[in-house]
Amino acid sequence: MIRCLAVDDEAYATKIIADYIGKIPFLELVGTTTSAIEALTKVQQGDIDLVFLDIQMPDLTGIQFLKLCGSKCKVILTTAYPEYALDGYEHDVIDYLLKPIAFDRFLKAANKAHTQIMPVKTASDAIPSIPNQENPIVQNSSANDxxxxxxxxxxxxxxxxxxxxxxxxxxxxxxxxxxxxxxxxxxxxxxxxxxxxxxxxxxxxxxxxxxxxxxxxxxxxxxxxxxxxxxxxxxxxxxxxxxxxxxxx
Known part of the structure; x- marks a missing residue:
């Protein structure tokens, strides 16, 4: 399982991400927070694989968060501002989701995370692999029936x-x-x-x-x-x- 944290200064936005995470078998919601500083503390404790991170937050911006967390976890940015996309990718984010986030777009980003994160996790954390990365809910590939x-x-x-x-x-x-x-x-x-x-x-x-x-x-x-x-x-x-x-x- 990929352990996830949803971070956004607006509580309703974290609820949407949490709901989406709950629909995907290989994602596990560890928590939600409206504080980027609290999120950074959780990440530094080493229990988070993936953060869904808003960019515009009052205490610590998403870009500042990326600089501070380094390689502690993978990040998918969630924002209403497309102009930050380049900054995000320069910090090796997995994906950049523009609000309002459609579920099918969220699925695509989640599968990118699956591709990057699961190969380096231990076998005890892993679930059956999903060779066709177009589908996070349904396992589907030419090798599977x-x-x-x-x-x-x-x-x-x-x-x-x-x-x-x-x-x-x-x-x-x-x-x-x-x-x-x-x-x-x-x-x-x-x-x-x-x-x-x-x-x-x-x-x-x-x-x-x-x-x-x-x-x-x-x-x-x-x-x-x-x-x-x-x-x-x-x-x-x-x-x-x-x-x-x-x-x-």
Missing amino acids: YMFIKGESKNKFLKVNYDDILYIEGLKNYVSLFTSGQRMVTYQTLRDLETQLPQPPFYRVHKSYIISVDKIRMVDGNQVYIGEQPIPIGETYRDGFLKMIREQE
């Missing part, structure tokens, strides 16, 4: 074999993965999940549905059947989907 999704409790993760998935339904910030004998629900958007699944066999056919092409029984008009389950084909996705189907003839 499975993924992990977050379960209903804080530290619970479920392994799902790609070949077992029939289709996936999205509802706001949740997705349901349907297999032949189970429905699994996880906190994630369908859009985020779509970018992580291997294509093929997975294909989005509707704003609310992704299907496994391997599990199609029949396509009939504006519906595709996965077993006996009809799935609507959305107008936005219809042409691309039908083209893909015809290419398989």
